[in-house]
Amino acid sequence: MVKKVITGNYSLAYGCKLCRAEVVAAYPITPQTTVVEKLAEFVANNEMDTQYVKVESEHSAMAACISASLAGARTFTATSAHGLTLMHEVLIWASGSRTPIVMGNINRAMAPPWSVWADHLDSVAQRDTGWMQIYAETNQEVLDSIIQAYKISEDHDVLLPSMIMEDAFFLSHTTEAVDIPEQADVDAFLPPYDPPEKLDVDDPKGFCSLVMPDWYMEFRYLMYEAWNKAKKVIYDVVEEFEQKFGRNHGALLDNYRCDDADVVLIAAGTSAATAREVVDEYREQGKKVGLARMRFFRPFPADELRSLAKEVDSIGVLDRSFTFAHGGAFYTEVAGALYNSPSKPMLKNYIAGLGGRDITPATLRGLYDELLQMKENGPGQEIEWVDLKDGAPHGEVP
């Protein structure tokens, strides 16, 4: 094992290399560029035995990955924001064709206004595409998640693609110490991709065919079954990964100090790292607060949330995106999962950190303070835009 101080983007590139992706098809976009540059360097120096297709758009990147995967190759791509949303059509094609592609997405805000900074709308807007979604908190988790994702996606009970998210700049361009596993250990953990069916001249079959209304629904149901099976596979892979590599970043919902907590904040990505600090600080002060990190947004951790709901009085849901629905996407889905649950804690939605605005410890302290008083005061305004400049005096300015 080697320890390297690397950015989140390099974690993606090292993860891809360790997993021996046979085909990479990618197109540059800020802030993903150093991923494709590092991969190009690996290939140019023969450190990676990969066919690297330098496509002319993200749409083509994903299309090339789908066909390469159907031809039996392990595939990888990486993108961000407008690149990801350009892929939308073919993302759905990827899951429908049951190709276990793994992709890195650097969470960046959508324009206009032009912005290259962290915001989750790009990937949240892909929540209905049939892709698994992992939101990483650290560069180590980025790398480890790639290895886990291939294992989960390629499981014959699953055969669904995965995207691994990292916050723009907060992870993509920030260096952290990352353990790079030994190649032999990754090889032992992740055998070569062996699809049940593939494009094969010795056994000619057609893929992605026309299906009439009499069976379309049944094919979609098979995907639904795969989703349900994926949850168990995720737990198994996370456990096996821990045994092999000694690290556990959580499975679907990564609960931190939630036992005996009165209030919990749900967050994803790097804001969860900040929340962890605040939780520790408040716990030292005897305040019973916890963090439930949405590690997988797809498959959605509904059972895990229902278990959590039994234990707590109030839950705040932090959305680093806004979807112009009734609240943020995480919030509406959490609320939906808890509606038929016997335990219904009070819920509040916090919209924060859009377009790369810092979510500071001070901001999060404010949210936890409000959550702690919610049992007494009620949730107040259900959907609150945090730190919004509305002319009113605010507390600590970051």
Next chain:
Amino acid sequence: MKKRWDPKSYKDLPYTPIMDRPTTHNKTGVWRTFRPIIDYEKCTKCYICWKFCPDAAIIIVEEEDRKVEIDYDHCKGCAVCAEECPVKCIKMERER
């Protein structure tokens, strides 16, 4: 017949829509309004009709001295063969 060619339940389906049942099971001959009939007296076995059939529904019968035969199970009656035959030995007759 393979179970997945005639599914009764979603459990009989492949995990993704895979095509592997040759379309020969599909008798497109029922579409036909006009039936091509070859006059073998006149036929010179030039194979032009075979060549131009968009449905691959004209076959060369090896055992019968490589004569051409219409595959009436699949011939849709487009009449390209009759039109292109250089000795005009294929006539189109209305199906009854």
Next chain:
Amino acid sequence: MGKTTIPEEELMHPGHIACLGCGGGLAMRYMLKALGRRTIVSVPACCWAIMHGKHPSFALDVPLVNTAFEVTGASISGIRAALDAKGIKDVNVVGFAGDGGTVDIGIQALSGAVERNTDIFYVMYDNEAYMNTGIQRSGATPEGAWTTTTPVGTTGDWKKGPKKNMVEIMVAHDIPYTATVNVAFPEDFVKKIAKGKDIVGPKFYHAFAPCPTGWRHPPEHMVKIAKMAVDSNLFPLFEVEKGKYRITRKPKKKIPVKDYLRLQGRFRHLPEDVIEKIQRGADRNWELLLRKEEFTADF
């Protein structure tokens, strides 16, 4: 006697659900005859996406993937990359797409695949409109044609302006090999496709494939009309190999474009002056092609 002029092996089954006299069916049949069994085909949205009929019917005897409309060039790039990754060199990878899927929505992905010098075949079967969706005009619809989105009406609203010249667009990419082929000339069709097997890099074919349904002519005229397109010089047969032009059929007796146009209902509304304009365009393009052949003779 007893011999055929093109390979006998059939890799396309009868029983597909193309319309009567479909030129696209013939194009697929010839293409597979030329390439043989060791071929993988990628087909975007187009008539051939539905011609197998419903799941699990399959009209081909080679592996195939259906793709989204605009991605053929990317799809075949991905398949080639996967085969290269596995060390498989003796399999032909073909994109088989309609005219709209090529000259309009798919032109970017095709351009990228050719620019990257991907070792692929790309066959555009050109029926000169979006036929699968019901005869809407495409960038390959010829001047003067009626389609459901150029409905002529009371204002003469037929397709205005010439069709995109895909072969020249490919030549501008410095493509190793590009050619026109036509379903009425199967020997030439098969020969040009088979020739591509010995050329590493992208090979682009513009395949003329009449659509009786959309062109409004009886199905039996399909081959005849395709032949007239060549003999009127509206669709010359030629190839460009490393920049060198070679005309593969020089009609002994040129026929007027009017003879070609009047066999098809889609041109029936055209006034004389437009027919004359189309004639002048065909003459000019033929002259240009002859000069290109002459100019590049020493290449």
